Amino acid sequence: MVEAGRRKAVENHRGRPPSMADVAALAGVSAQTVSRVVNGSRNVDPETQDRVERAMRMINYQPNSAARALATGRNKMIGIISFDLEAYGNARALQAIVARAQSHDYSVDVVTVKHSNEGDIAKAFQRLRRQNVDGIIVNQAQVLDSFLSLPTGVPVVVVDGDIEHRYRGVQTDHAAGSAIAVRHLLDLGHETVWHLAGPNLSIPARRRAEAWLAALNDADRPVPQVLYGDWTAASGYEVGREMARIPEMTAVFAANDQMALGLMRALHEAGRSVPGDVSIVGFDNIPESGYFLPPLTTIDQDFEAIGRESVELLMAQLAGTDTPEARGVTTITPRIVVRSSTTRRARPPSDASPRGSAPRS
Amino acid sequence: MVEAGRRKAVENHRGRPPSMADVAALAGVSAQTVSRVVNGSRNVDPETQDRVERAMRMINYQPNSAARALATGRNKMIGIISFDLEAYGNARALQAIVARAQSHDYSVDVVTVKHSNEGDIAKAFQRLRRQNVDGIIVNQAQVLDSFLSLPTGVPVVVVDGDIEHRYRGVQTDHAAGSAIAVRHLLDLGHETVWHLAGPNLSIPARRRAEAWLAALNDADRPVPQVLYGDWTAASGYEVGREMARIPEMTAVFAANDQMALGLMRALHEAGRSVPGDVSIVGFDNIPESGYFLPPLTTIDQDFEAIGRESVELLMAQLAGTDTPEARGVTTITPRIVVRSSTTRRARPPSDASPRGSAPRS
DNA sequence: CCGTGTCGTGTTAGCGCAAACATGGCTGCG
DNA sequence: CGCAGCCATGTTTGCGCTAACACGACACGG
Numbered sequence: 001m002v003e004a005g006r007r008k009a010v011e012n013h014r015g016r017p018p019s020m021a022d023v024a025a026l027a028g029v030s031a032q033t034v035s036r037v038v039n040g041s042r043n044v045d046p047e048t049q050d051r052v053e054r055a056m057r058m059i060n061y062q063p064n065s066a067a068r069a070l071a072t073g074r075n076k077m078i079g080i081i082s083f084d085l086e087a088y089g090n091a092r093a094l095q096a097i098v099a100r101a102q103s104h105d106y107s108v109d110v111v112t113v114k115h116s117n118e119g120d121i122a123k124a125f126q127r128l129r130r131q132n133v134d135g136i137i138v139n140q141a142q143v144l145d146s147f148l149s150l151p152t153g154v155p156v157v158v159v160d161g162d163i164e165h166r167y168r169g170v171q172t173d174h175a176a177g178s179a180i181a182v183r184h185l186l187d188l189g190h191e192t193v194w195h196l197a198g199p200n201l202s203i204p205a206r207r208r209a210e211a212w213l214a215a216l217n218d219a220d221r222p223v224p225q226v227l228y229g230d231w232t233a234a235s236g237y238e239v240g241r242e243m244a245r246i247p248e249m250t251a252v253f254a255a256n257d258q259m260a261l262g263l264m265r266a267l268h269e270a271g272r273s274v275p276g277d278v279s280i281v282g283f284d285n286i287p288e289s290g291y292f293l294p295p296l297t298t299i300d301q302d303f304e305a306i307g308r309e310s311v312e313l314l315m316a317q318l319a320g321t322d323t324p325e326a327r328g329v330t331t332i333t334p335r336i337v338v339r340s341s342t343t344r345r346a347r348p349p350s351d352a353s354p355r356g357s358a359p360r361s
Numbered sequence: 362m363v364e365a366g367r368r369k370a371v372e373n374h375r376g377r378p379p380s381m382a383d384v385a386a387l388a389g390v391s392a393q394t395v396s397r398v399v400n401g402s403r404n405v406d407p408e409t410q411d412r413v414e415r416a417m418r419m420i421n422y423q424p425n426s427a428a429r430a431l432a433t434g435r436n437k438m439i440g441i442i443s444f445d446l447e448a449y450g451n452a453r454a455l456q457a458i459v460a461r462a463q464s465h466d467y468s469v470d471v472v473t474v475k476h477s478n479e480g481d482i483a484k485a486f487q488r489l490r491r492q493n494v495d496g497i498i499v500n501q502a503q504v505l506d507s508f509l510s511l512p513t514g515v516p517v518v519v520v521d522g523d524i525e526h527r528y529r530g531v532q533t534d535h536a537a538g539s540a541i542a543v544r545h546l547l548d549l550g551h552e553t554v555w556h557l558a559g560p561n562l563s564i565p566a567r568r569r570a571e572a573w574l575a576a577l578n579d580a581d582r583p584v585p586q587v588l589y590g591d592w593t594a595a596s597g598y599e600v601g602r603e604m605a606r607i608p609e610m611t612a613v614f615a616a617n618d619q620m621a622l623g624l625m626r627a628l629h630e631a632g633r634s635v636p637g638d639v640s641i642v643g644f645d646n647i648p649e650s651g652y653f654l655p656p657l658t659t660i661d662q663d664f665e666a667i668g669r670e671s672v673e674l675l676m677a678q679l680a681g682t683d684t685p686e687a688r689g690v691t692t693i694t695p696r697i698v699v700r701s702s703t704t705r706r707a708r709p710p711s712d713a714s715p716r717g718s719a720p721r722s
Numbered sequence: 723c724c725g726t727g728t729c730g731t732g733t734t735a736g737c738g739c740a741a742a743c744a745t746g747g748c749t750g751c752g
Numbered sequence: 753c754g755c756a757g758c759c760a761t762g763t764t765t766g767c768g769c770t771a772a773c774a775c776g777a778c779a780c781g782g
Contacts, residue, residue: 016434017514019737019738020738020739020740021738029761029762030761030763031738031739031740031762032739032741032761032762032763033760033761034739035738035740036740036760038739039740043758043759043760043761044760045760045761048760048761062487062490062491063491063739064431064491064493064737064738064739065427065491065492065493066426066427066428066430066431066436066493066737066738066739067427067431067737067738067739067767068738068739068740069427069739069767070425070427070428070431070737070738070766070767070768070769071738071740071741071766071767072739072741073377073767075427077470077492084456085446085452085453085455085456085459086449086452086453086456086648088447091446091447091452092447094446095445095446095447095473098446098471098472098473099473102472102473102488107470107472107488107492108470108471108472109438109468109469109470109471110469110470110471111459111463111468112456112459112460112463114460126423127463127468129423130423130424130426131426131438131468132425132426132427153378232648233648233649233651233652234648234652236652237652258648258649258652261649262652264652265652265653265654265656268654287447287593287594287595287619288594288619288649290594291594291595291598291622291623291625291626292622292626292653292654293625293626293629293653293654295626377767380767380768380769381768382768390732391731391732391733392732392768392769392770393731393732393733393769393770393771394730394731394732396769396770397730397731397770399769404728404729404730404731405730405731406729406730406731409730409731424768425767425768425769427767427768427769428737428767428768428769428770429768429769429770430737430769431736431737431738431739431767431768431770432736432737432768432769432770432771433737433771434737
């Protein structure tokens with residue numbers, strides 16, 4: 001009986017969910033008036049509005065978004081193309097974007113892409129276009145911008161993508177973050193700073209590596225060879241075992257916290273203490289990094305800001321308040337979080353002892 | 362000119378994307394025949410099919426999913442309700458679900474819920490219903506099952522939810538995993554095992570705590586007081602500072618890896634070595650856990666299986682091949698990954714002499 | 723040679739909604 | 753007092769697609 005009542009509330013006599021026509025019949029008005037109430041049109045008599053709203057509640061009416069989309073051409077839905085969600089940064093950015101979109105009453109169609117080759121990304125775009133999304137946010141595109149010339153027909157915002165393309169973008173200021181990290185280590189008296197980089201395909205990884213190089217050049221320091229990981233702790237550990245054999249290495253800037261963790265373990269196993277012998281700075285400020293041994297000094301990215309800005313940029317384009325000529329990129333500035341993995345260099349470079357018999361193999 | 366050509370390919374003369382009618386006109390057939398080609402109907406002359414396909418490619422036709430949804434009542438879209446994506450397990454499960462749904466050519470509408478109170482979840486359901494999703498997967502519902510009696514009108518699959526409800530479910534066998542963890546520690550000679558639990562609101566947390574208790578009772582061991590964290594490393598650290606003051610504590614089962622990390626740091630600061638003085642087992646096997654100091658013994662969850670099973674269960678219901686009476690829950694068995702954070706108890710409870718003064722780091 | 727299928731295709735109608743236009747009652751102002 | 757203008761509401765139409773049915777051509781068996 002209760003069950004029957006519940007069914008009744010969800011389906012009308014035609015065995016389908018209630019439509020505007022059902023509401024209209026119940027409230028004694030036309031379907032158009034129901035539509036006006038649903039969409040908050042101003043020109044509705046308060047009493048009529050009340051009657052319609054009561055009728056909607058009575059049969060538990062929900063607007064049909066497909067019909068609305070068909071009639072208006074808009075869907076109140078944005079698409080997100082995202083890569084590996086196991087990566088903390090990607091998941092965080094996705095979370096922030098979804099939350100922000102919801103606050104605008106937009107739904108989110110998420111497409112994940114395993115490999116960031118052009119074919120897979122083109123397929124992702126096509127899938128989203130079929131779903132009639134109103135706009136697309138590409139989260140952390142790890143490829144060059146060639147795919148971005150695909151005709152999508154909808155506004156696109158790119159997060160941490162290549163700056164040279166024709167779409168709106170949002171990005172963390174990787175260069176500023178890297179510069180702060182390098183500066184921090186140099187200020188602690190280290191002769192130079194080594195770099196454990198992310199995969200060269202990744203645009204953020206390249207930006208961080210370039211900024212590290214620039215910061216060393218600015219300070220007129222020797223530039224050690226770059227070593228590459230793939231963002232994982234495992235790769236940090238592998239590369240770290242090689243790095244541990246370099247005696248003159250006293251400071252490392254790792255391109256993310258996971259690789260820093262792997263590096264720390266490798267150094268620990270090699271008997272080199274952090275920060276006693278080697279100071280380390282990470283990037284991302286993952287929630288665990290404050291509890292590593294030792295707690296990691298790192299660069300904090302503001303993912304909330306990335307979500308906020310990317311959605312707002314898309315909304316502005318949807319509303320037409322964003323001029324097409326404004327191809328700018330919104331930049332989010334990161335900040336350093338100093339913990340215990342960095343310290344003043346034990347043997348200062350100024351005195352008689354050999355100073356940094358520079359790079360190596 | 363190129364630009365104009367591109368526009369032409371995306372829009373027809375009416376300033377809208379090309380429709381079936383446009384394809385039909387170009388191919389010299391009716392719209393219905395185009396529909397048949399698009400949907401792979403068998404009763405189409407190969408030559409006609411070829412002509413239609415060529416026409417579609419020529420004007421870059423994409424079916425309009427809103428119109429299809431309106432006409433058929435199906436949307437090729439499933440909804441996912443997910444909680445905090447910063448939590449590794451949630452992000453992993455989401456990733457797996459999305460990937461699996463895509464392989465069925467279903468799109469995914471993701472709704473995130475900040476607080477798992479009934480109101481917010483009801484809103485999430487409503488939002489998905491408005492978007493006309495064909496089915497819903499609730500990822501890691503952290504509440505009791507009262508909300509699950511909401512009339513949704515579509516099939517629902519619950520991941521790690523309460524087993525007592527009327528929907529299909531998929532879950533990791535938290536009980537089995539916890540039992541393995543406790544058994545592992547007892548087998549190493551520990552008198553009993555302490556438990557650092559997740560928040561009591563969480564169903565997986567409660568299951569793990571209950572299974573820990575049952576395992577101790579089965580082995581007829583004393584049951585220490587449960588201590589609660591909130592899944593974060595920070596909470597593990599806070600609780601850990603208290604735990605470090607309990608001298609008789611030699612083994613801890615932490616309900617996830619992050620809390621285990623915080624606990625390890627607290628013990629380290631208190632001068633108690635892991636695993637020398639205290640052995641620790643975590644849960645989840647996050648990618649970083651193999652690089653903690655020491656590498657963490659933990660219970661590995663098969664998130665791929667969770668994604669696979671939950672989507673398949675939903676697809677079966679959509680296809681009608683799942684009988685409504687079959688209200689069972691698919692269970693995924695986890696496995697232990699033994700690393701260095703656990704070792705044989707240094708001072709065995711029975712004899713006098715210390716046997717095997719455990720290795721360190 | 724005519725019924726009965728089957729196959730390829732066309733025609734019609736309607737899914738639920740909102741844009742555009744129509745209508746009729748009322749207000750306000752010269 | 754009469755007409756312009758506005759307000760609340762109704763009517764018509766079509767968004768793009770597919771279910772259901774219609775239709776002609778041809779095949780085959782009795």
